[in-house]
Amino acid sequence: MDQIPATLGGNDRAQMGARAAETARRLTGQDVVAVALTWVDVSGITRTKTVPINRLEHAAAWGVGMSPLFDVFLLDDTIVSGRHIGGPVGDLRLHPVLDRVVPFAALPGWAHAPAVRFAQDGAVHPLDARALLYRETVRLGEEGWEARAAFEIEWAVSAGDGDAFVPAARGPAYGMARISELAPYLRELLTDLAQTGVTVLQLHPEYAAGQFEISVAAEDPIGAADTAVLVRETVRAVTLRHGMRASFSPKVEADTVGNGGHVHLSLWRRDVVNGPANAMAGGAGPCGMSAYGEAFAAGILRRLPALLAIGAPAVASYLRLTPSHWAGAYACWGPENREAALRFVSGVQGERDQAANLEIKCFDPAANPYLALAALLAAGRDGLAAGLTLPEPVGVDPATLDDGERTARGIAPLPSSLDAAVAVFEADDVLRDALGEAVVDTVATVRRGEAELLADATPEEVAAATRWRH
Structure with missing residues (x-):
């Protein structure tokens, strides 16, 4: 670093x-x-x-x-x-x-x-968000910890250069047909990323029409944010070179699922003799987490409503953040639960000491990756300091539970609008202390400006206004 x-x-x-x-x-x-x-x-x-x-x-x-x-x-x-x-x-x-x-x-x-x-x-x-992330990484290191992170990059490919979205691939969700339709484009994308030094773990078609996703190797937090920017700009450039456009918007079209910007994050104990040890595995806590890994996760879970102002920062984010769409609309956690805002990824047995991590599913591509990771590390660090524990895991889609069951289990919906998320963010003393007054005020000012800008817009108009901006 x-x-x-x-x-x-x-x-x-x-x-x-x-x-x-x-x-x-x-x-x-x-x-x-x-x-x-x-x-x-x-x-x-x-x-x-x-x-x-x-x-x-x-x-x-x-x-x-x-x-x-x-x-x-x-x-x-x-x-x-x-x-x-x-x-x-x-x-x-x-x-x-x-x-x-x-x-x-x-x-x-x-x-x-x-x-x-x-x-x-x-x-x-x-x-400066990169400097903020550096500061949070140093603070974590002073306590004997380091983090590893990676962003999943989702985007939708549109045919032609117009402002309307026209899916450039029409094969089914996750279908090999989409690879066949755009094979030269995807091959060139993988080649260019490799030449740029990015380690791609997988590329696949996603759920929405013309949508794809790239997963990359985990790095230190600053490297992960740098790579997220580099991957996105490589995707954009290669897509344009093939006469198409790439949309990273949280909601490309009002009536389809949006693009996620899921963050994978793990906590590691520094050990100069044996090498770093993953606090998310090999312990006696939930899903094999150590007590430290659990506290780190619990800190993030506790602050998810406030973190949305950083990780789901657009008006369009709240068109995406709906129940039963794998967007993580409820503040809960669960092992391999893609409807939980905080999914615990255990990894394959035999590889868990390296692979176990947290996936923050409620974040999307409108987020500044440096600011998003800085806020997540601050929340996790607070959980470590307080020795927090996780509530019982959720093993179902929270939307299938009735209100009484959710209340009894402490499962609350995340804020459903940008204004609501900003209000929680401004009231959060932990994030204010970590990020600073200038950051909190400026984030809130920009978020309220965008909420006011699109206050009278229909979902279709919000999608159109956001589609090509990020």
Whole structure:
């Protein structure tokens, strides 16, 4: 995991410049002419500034200028103003993360670099989500733990370049027919991801028309978020190259299931002698979790209603988050229960010490992956500190239980609107303490702005407004 200093000093700048010069020479030898520096905004949209390869050294040492105002862009690029961010005044410096610069196989001649934002005086920007995630990862490490994470990437492929969604594959859900229909496209996608260094575990057709999913290998949290961005932008580029469009929206069409952005997350005890040990397996707790793994999971479960403002951050998210659609609409957990918001994945017997993990099913692709993981780690860390325990697992679709049964078992529906999720988020002291006042206020401001923007929209209009934004 690369380090992110709280403040850039002269030695940092000199070292980054020297490393960038060497990186630029290597990339030039691979016919790269430009580097896209990307960050993900509060609305979950990947934004960028680009530098020619001969300016990478300067960009690494001194950054690329940008306005703080990007933090309060809505999904339609209108701008709101919060207590901490707003107005035309101010400047940040965007610095490429040199450890993660890779040639962009899907865009020949280009390279990709995630970026971190600093103020002109060298202080890290309090709303930089990558730096927030780094801070949460360090806090977890100070307590002797590390986390591994991966995002499932779901998208729907539309034929042509129009704004209406026209499924580019018409085979049945999970059907081999869809692979046959789009075999050259999918082959090129896998090839480009491999050349970019992404370890793909599987690719398959999903439930909705024209929908696919890619699963990738788990990494440290920052690496997982970087990879999520890289995979999505590779999918987008390859899809366009084949004359189609890719939608990562939580709700591509109002009357079909949406795209999920499920997060897989596990907690590991650091051990320099025997290697890290998975706290989600080999213990005496529920489903074989250790007491620490259970506490970490319970911390996340307790805060799921508030976490929705981060992980299901769009108005369209709540069109997706409906019962009996495998979206995890109820705040409960269960082993291999795809209707529980928190699914426990045990893994195959014999591999559980490596494979056991939590799957957060209520999150979707509109989420900023860095901010989502930072909030999840903060919630899990609070569970560890409090020694929380999990309630009884749920082994059925919670929607099939009557209200009395759900109440007796402590199973509550998650917030059903963005406004409701934001209200819970703002009241959550644990997330406020972990993320900071500036983040909480800005997230709430942007979410309310988008809720107001689409307040009078029909589900069809919400889907259309969101379809091509993320």
